[in-house]
Amino acid sequence: MKKLTRTASGLNGSIDIPGDKSISHRSVMFGSLAKGKTTVENFLPGEDCLSTISCFRKLGVEIEQQVSSVTIYGKGMDSLKEPSDVLDVGNSGTTARLMMGILSGLPIHTVLIGDASIAKRPMKRVTGPLRDMGASIQGNQDGNFTPISIQGGNLKGLNFVSPVASAQVKSAILLAGLQANGRTTVEEPFKSRDHTERMLKAFGVDLEVDGNTISLDGKQELKSDLHIVVPGDISSAAFFLVAGAIVPRSRITLRRVGLNPTRTGILDVLKSMGASLTYSNVTEDGPEPYADITVETSELKGVEISGDIIPRLIDEIPIIALMATQASGTTVIKDAEELKVKETNRIDTVVNELKKLGADITATEDGMIINGGTKLEGAVLDSYGDHRIGMMGAIASLIANGETVLENEEAINVSYPSFFEHLNRLQG
Numbered sequence: 202m203k204k205l206t207r208t209a210s211g212l213n214g215s216i217d218i219p220g221d222k223s224i225s226h227r228s229v230m231f232g233s234l235a236k237g238k239t240t241v242e243n244f245l246p247g248e249d250c251l252s253t254i255s256c257f258r259k260l261g262v263e264i265e266q267q268v269s270s271v272t273i274y275g276k277g278m279d280s281l282k283e284p285s286d287v288l289d290v291g292n293s294g295t296t297a298r299l300m301m302g303i304l305s306g307l308p309i310h311t312v313l314i315g316d317a318s319i320a321k322r323p324m325k326r327v328t329g330p331l332r333d334m335g336a337s338i339q340g341n342q343d344g345n346f347t348p349i350s351i352q353g354g355n356l357k358g359l360n361f362v363s364p365v366a367s368a369q370v371k372s373a374i375l376l377a378g379l380q381a382n383g384r385t386t387v388e389e390p391f392k393s394r395d396h397t398e399r400m401l402k403a404f405g406v407d408l409e410v411d412g413n414t415i416s417l418d419g420k421q422e423l424k425s426d427l428h429i430v431v432p433g434d435i436s437s438a439a440f441f442l443v444a445g446a447i448v449p450r451s452r453i454t455l456r457r458v459g460l461n462p463t464r465t466g467i468l469d470v471l472k473s474m475g476a477s478l479t480y481s482n483v484t485e486d487g488p489e490p491y492a493d494i495t496v497e498t499s500e501l502k503g504v505e506i507s508g509d510i511i512p513r514l515i516d517e518i519p520i521i522a523l524m525a526t527q528a529s530g531t532t533v534i535k536d537a538e539e540l541k542v543k544e545t546n547r548i549d550t551v552v553n554e555l556k557k558l559g560a561d562i563t564a565t566e567d568g569m570i571i572n573g574g575t576k577l578e579g580a581v582l583d584s585y586g587d588h589r590i591g592m593m594g595a596i597a598s599l600i601a602n603g604e605t606v607l608e609n610e611e612a613i614n615v616s617y618p619s620f621f622e623h624l625n626r627l628q629g
C-alpha cells in the first residue's frame with residue numbers, strides 16, 4: 202500500500218526514460234537464437250524482461266545481466282536444450298506468446314506457465330496458427346490458456362491472416378516461420394508495433410514488408426556480434442507526458458524516448474488535445490529512432506480516438522483516459538476491445554478506478570466515454586496487479602484533492618521499477 206498526495210508546486214526537471222520493454226524482450230530472444238555474442242545497453246530490468254532472461258537460461262543460454270547491461274552468448278537455435286523445469290513467464294504476455302513461436306520450431310518438449318493474470322489471457326490466437334504449422338500443443342481449454350505444453354519441430358511455412366492487429370501474434374508466427382520449411386506470411390488488419398521486423402533485419406534476416414503483410418523464408422540463421430541500444434519506452438514515458446500536461450506549473454524533459462512510428466499514437470493524441478510538446482536531440486541512425494521530449498502544463502480538449510491509431514497506443518489508454526478527465530469536452534475511445542485481454546480487463550479497471558476519484562467515465566463494449574473538466578478527489582485505488590493501472594492511479598494522485606492510497610503498487614515493477622524514484626525527482 203502506498204500513500205500519495207497532490208503535488209503543489211508542479212513537476213520540474215528531467216529523467217532518463219528506462220529501456221523499451223518490447224525491444225528488451227526481443228534483444229534477449231533474438232540474441233539467444235543467434236550464433237555469437239550480443240550486447241544490450243539500456244535493457245529494461247523490469248520483471249517481465251527478467252522472466253524472458255530466466256526462460257532462456259533454462260533453455261541453456263548463457264546470459265549475463267547487470268541492471269541495464271546484458272550480454273547474451275548465443276549458440277544458434279539448434280543449441281537450445283530441453284529444460285528439466287517448466288518455463289515461467291510470470292506476468293508477461295509478450296514472453297508467453299513470442300516464446301510459443303520460438304519453442305514450436307524446436308525439437309524439444311517444454312511447458313509454459315505464468316501468474317494468475319497470464320492464466321486468463323487468450324493464447325489460441327498463437328497456438329492455433331502454430332498448430333497449423335505442425336507444432337503439437339496442449340493446454341487448458343484446448344490450448345487457449347496456460348499451462349501450455351509444446352512439442353515442436355519440423356514446421357511448415359504458413360500463410361496467416363490475423364484477425365487482430367497484435368505484434369505478439371505476428372512475432373510468434375514469424376519466429377516459428379524462421380525455423381519452418383518454406384515461406385511464412387503474416388497479414389494483419391492494422392499495423393502493430395514492428396520491433397520484431399526491425400530487429401530481425403538488424404540480425405541479418407531477409408524479410409519482406411509490404412504494407413501490413415510480412416513474409417520470410419524459413420531456415421534462416423541470425424547473425425551475431427550485435428550491439429543493441431534500447432531506446433526509452435514511450436509507454437513508460439506516457440505517464441510523465443500526461444503528468445507534465447495536466448499537473449499545474451509543470452515543465453519536464455523526458456530523455457531518449459523511443460519514436461518508432463508504430464508506437465507514437467500517444468504523441469498524436471497529446472498534440473490533437475492541445476498539449477505543448479517540444480523535441481530535441483532527435484537520433485535516427487539506428488534501427489529505432491528516439492529523442493528528448495519536453496512537455497509543459499497545457500489546456501486540453503477532448504478528442505475521438507479510434508481505428509488504426511488504436512494499436513499505436515493500446516498500452517497508453519489508461520493514462521489517456523486520466524488525461525481526458527482533465528480536458529474540456531468529451532473524449533470517446535472506440536475499437537479498443539483488445540483492452541479486455543491485457544493484464545486486467547483494462548476497460549473495467551480504468552473505469553472503476555477513475556470513477557472512485559469522481560471522474561465522469563462510462564465503459565462501452567469497445568472502449569470508454571469520458572466527459573472532462575472534472576476535479577478529482579483522493580480515494581483508495583487498486584492496481585489489481587496491473588502495472589499500467591497502478592501508474593495511472595499514482596499520476597491521478599498528483600491532481601486529486603486530499604490523500605490517495607494505492608494498493609498493490611508493486612505491480613509497477615513489471616515495466617517501470619524506477620517509477621516512484623523518477624516521480625519523486627520531478628516533484629523536487
Ligand SMILES: O=C(O)C1=C[C@@H](OP(=O)(O)O)[C@@H](O)[C@H](O)C1
Nearest residue numbers: 223295366367368369370515516
Ligand atoms: O509485442 C509486444 O511487445 C507487445 C504487443 C502488444 O500486445 P498485443 O500484441 O497483444 O497487441 C502490447 O500490448 C504489449 O504490451 C507488448
Ligand SMILES: C=C(OP(=O)(O)O)C(=O)O
Nearest residue numbers: 292293294295516543544
Ligand atoms: C499488455 C502489456 O504487456 P504484455 O502483453 O507483455 O503482458 C503491457 O505492458 O501493457
